[in-house]
Amino acid sequence: MKTVLLVDDEEHILKLYQKVFSDDGFQVKLAQSGEQAIQMAKEGDIDLVILDIKMEGISGLETLAELRKSKRNMPIILNSAYSTYKSDFQSWLADAYLVKSANVDELRLKVRELLEVKVPVER
Amino acid sequence: MKNMIKLEKTVPLDTLNALLDKIPLGVLVCDASGVITHANPHLPKDQSYSDPNELLGRNIFDLPSLAKVSSQMRECLALGKEFVLEGLKYMRQDGGEAYLRLKSFPVLSDGKTMGSLSYVEDITEGIRLKEELENGIKRLEIMSELGKSLKSTHKLEDVLRIVMIAFTAREGLAFNRVFLLLLNQDETYLEGKMAMGPANQEEAGRIWSYLSQTKPSFRKLLESHDEHFEERDAWVNHLVKKIRIPIQDKENLLVRAMDGQSCEIVNCSIEERGSGKSLCELLGTSSFVAVPLASKGKSIGIILADNLISGKSIEREKVEFLEVLAYHASAAIESAKLYEKLAHQVAELEKANQRLKEGSERLVRVEKLSVMGEITSQVAHELRNPLAIIGGFANSILKKLDPNDPNYEYLKIISQESQRMENILDNVLNFTRPERAHWENTDLNEIIEQTLDMLGKEIEDGKIWAKRNYCSPLPLILVNPDQIRHGLVNIFRNAIAAMPQGGTLSIGTSLTNASVKMSVADTGCGIPRERLDNVFKAFYTTKPDSNGLGLTVASEIIKNHNGFIGVESEEGKGTTFYIEFPLKKEE
Numbered sequence: 001m002k003t004v005l006l007v008d009d010e011e012h013i014l015k016l017y018q019k020v021f022s023d024d025g026f027q028v029k030l031a032q033s034g035e036q037a038i039q040m041a042k043e044g045d046i047d048l049v050i051l052d053i054k055m056e057g058i059s060g061l062e063t064l065a066e067l068r069k070s071k072r073n074m075p076i077i078l079n080s081a082y083s084t085y086k087s088d089f090q091s092w093l094a095d096a097y098l099v100k101s102a103n104v105d106e107l108r109l110k111v112r113e114l115l116e117v118k119v120p121v122e123r
Numbered sequence: 124m125k126n127m128i129k130l131e132k133t134v135p136l137d138t139l140n141a142l143l144d145k146i147p148l149g150v151l152v153c154d155a156s157g158v159i160t161h162a163n164p165h166l167p168k169d170q171s172y173s174d175p176n177e178l179l180g181r182n183i184f185d186l187p188s189l190a191k192v193s194s195q196m197r198e199c200l201a202l203g204k205e206f207v208l209e210g211l212k213y214m215r216q217d218g219g220e221a222y223l224r225l226k227s228f229p230v231l232s233d234g235k236t237m238g239s240l241s242y243v244e245d246i247t248e249g250i251r252l253k254e255e256l257e258n259g260i261k262r263l264e265i266m267s268e269l270g271k272s273l274k275s276t277h278k279l280e281d282v283l284r285i286v287m288i289a290f291t292a293r294e295g296l297a298f299n300r301v302f303l304l305l306l307n308q309d310e311t312y313l314e315g316k317m318a319m320g321p322a323n324q325e326e327a328g329r330i331w332s333y334l335s336q337t338k339p340s341f342r343k344l345l346e347s348h349d350e351h352f353e354e355r356d357a358w359v360n361h362l363v364k365k366i367r368i369p370i371q372d373k374e375n376l377l378v379r380a381m382d383g384q385s386c387e388i389v390n391c392s393i394e395e396r397g398s399g400k401s402l403c404e405l406l407g408t409s410s411f412v413a414v415p416l417a418s419k420g421k422s423i424g425i426i427l428a429d430n431l432i433s434g435k436s437i438e439r440e441k442v443e444f445l446e447v448l449a450y451h452a453s454a455a456i457e458s459a460k461l462y463e464k465l466a467h468q469v470a471e472l473e474k475a476n477q478r479l480k481e482g483s484e485r486l487v488r489v490e491k492l493s494v495m496g497e498i499t500s501q502v503a504h505e506l507r508n509p510l511a512i513i514g515g516f517a518n519s520i521l522k523k524l525d526p527n528d529p530n531y532e533y534l535k536i537i538s539q540e541s542q543r544m545e546n547i548l549d550n551v552l553n554f555t556r557p558e559r560a561h562w563e564n565t566d567l568n569e570i571i572e573q574t575l576d577m578l579g580k581e582i583e584d585g586k587i588w589a590k591r592n593y594c595s596p597l598p599l600i601l602v603n604p605d606q607i608r609h610g611l612v613n614i615f616r617n618a619i620a621a622m623p624q625g626g627t628l629s630i631g632t633s634l635t636n637a638s639v640k641m642s643v644a645d646t647g648c649g650i651p652r653e654r655l656d657n658v659f660k661a662f663y664t665t666k667p668d669s670n671g672l673g674l675t676v677a678s679e680i681i682k683n684h685n686g687f688i689g690v691e692s693e694e695g696k697g698t699t700f701y702i703e704f705p706l707k708k709e710e
Binding site: 010013016019020081082083099100101102103104 | 504505507508509510511512513514515516517518519522523538541542545552
């Protein structure tokens with residue numbers, strides 16, 4: 001079973017994504033800050049990260065840069081309410097950039113694509 | 124008879140003559156047949172004698188000076204009638220014209236006329252003074268009328284016309300023709316500006332007979348705005364417009380006259396070469412007077428006047444008056460010019476003020492918009508998370524829920540409505556995002572293609588045929604491509620939504636001198652006339668699944684590009700949007 005790390009300082013977003021991705025059959029880990037996420041990634045056993053950008057403490061973009069140092073090939077998806085960070089070159093380190101939406105299908109698809117899970121997403 | 128002089132035989136003739144010599148007037152005595160018996164030394168001398176004594180023995184009827192009064196003299200001698208004559212013209216010895224006052228009495232003796240006694244007085248000086256006085260009064264009247272007329276207007280054209288009428292009117296200076304030349308704005312050229320006067324004898328005759336019939340007063344003439352003037356002055360105006368003299372040409376007759384600031388009578392018979400001759404030839408005249416115009420010591424132009432038609436020579440005496448008139452004309456012209464300049468400057472200032480006002484209004488608007496934009500953008504972003512959460516949970520629960528569950532429908536509504544709110548946020552964010560200067564010279568055709576590509580799936584699913592009719596190549600326009608794409612997406616989506624059963628989406632581009640145009644036509648349901656005015660208003664929608672912002676955003680984007688968007692629609696046939704971008708981006 002693949003493990004997805006969800007990083008967001010919004011508790012309810014974490015709850016939503018936890019439900020969505022455990023329903024999709026992933027193991028889900030949660031981090032409420034960039035610092036926590038870096039720590040958890042070090043401990044290993046994570047296949048993909050979904051990363052918010054605007055957070056208390058270090059930002060998602062800084063977290064992204066830090067994660068890339070040790071885990072070069074781990075898929076990381078930036079997931080923000082803002083689309084403006086797309087033009088920030090730091091965001092280009094991510095494998096995907098998706099704007100938050102009530103429709104999580106795109107996010108689900110992207111996760112599957114990056115993890116090469118062949119099971120089609122049930123819409 | 125009261126004035127009769129009776130000679131007493133007792134008075135010796137010598138004594139009588141000596142007495143007559145003492146009278147401080149010219150005295151001439153003749154006998155009944157007109158033979159002069161006495162002429163006193165005060166008798167004015169004409170060209171036929173130098174000493175009164177030469178007259179003795181000559182007949183009074185032979186004197187050339189008195190030829191005109193011979194009949195009265197005969198009556199005086201024959202019938203004893205006395206007579207007085209004022210202003211009898213004669214030639215002085217020096218050849219000058221002079222005027223006499225003659226008073227003759229019959230000389231009676233025993234009731235019989237023995238001869239006549241005449242007082243002869245030279246009254247030339249008096250007549251001259253009287254004439255001068257009359258002329259002076261007339262000129263004062265002219266000046267007063269002219270002054271009143273000049274004061275009544277600030278328009279340069281009117282001032283010039285009034286001055287010219289004063290030169291040509293019979294009550295004024297009575298010149299046949301007058302030409303006015305003024306310095307140009309840079310004071311580098313003396314340019315023919317305006318002229319007045321007939322083209323030829325015939326025309327002059329017509330004008331004079333017209334004037335003698337209507338007898339307009341000088342005042343009336345000055346006030347007239349008769350079109351006939353323009354018409355009849357066509358030829359002289361044509362002539363005057365040919366005159367253009369560089370002020371550097373100090374040898375030029377007119378430049379010299381202007382620099383000298385004194386009136387000059389030019390006799391064309393002695394102007395054998397150079398500027399004088401060519402000017403004489405142009406005007407076709409034998410002599411003219413040049414009257415410089417100067418205000419506060421500064422030359423502003425020159426007036427030329429002649430008597431081409433009547434051939435009357437220009438009197439030296441007129442020149443003095445000309446100078447006075449020129450002085451007043453100059454002042455009026457100068458003040459009219461200043462007034463014109465002032466009016467021009469006021470207009471400029473008003474324009475500048477208007478621009479400033481618009482600029483500041485724009486600035487305030489931009490400032491407001493940018494503050495509003497920042498706040499709105501902030502709020503929109505903050506709303507995105509809770510929306511994603513609400514909608515996300517609703518969607519997630521929906522998936523697991525049996526569609527027959529009583530809550531299924533309500534959850535569906537939550538999901539749809541949150542989707543709608545997200546769409547609103549998308550539009551608001553795209554519209555208010557703080558502008559990063561991302562303007563590029565762009566090919567509109569390319570942008571349209573990219574946008575159609577982006578909507579490829581929607582177009583295909585909607586069974587829409589996208590028909591392109593591009594004008595190619597199009598000149599590049601300076602736009603923000605992202606914004607334009609966003610605007611076009613909204614317009615295309617609006618068209619697709621109008622054709623739920625499928626249809627044709629025709630997109631065309633065209634080019635004019637000043638703009639690039641495009642049109643987007645659908646074959647959909649059309650918009651009722653009463654709703655057409657509102658299509659670009661925010662939150663105005665008739666479609667249940669639309670947020671009512673799409674076309675508003677599109678129109679705002681196009682307006683931000685100094686562009687134009689318009690719409691035409693026919694119910695049941697379809698709707699066409701017209702968009703226009705200026706080729707040069709204005710400030």
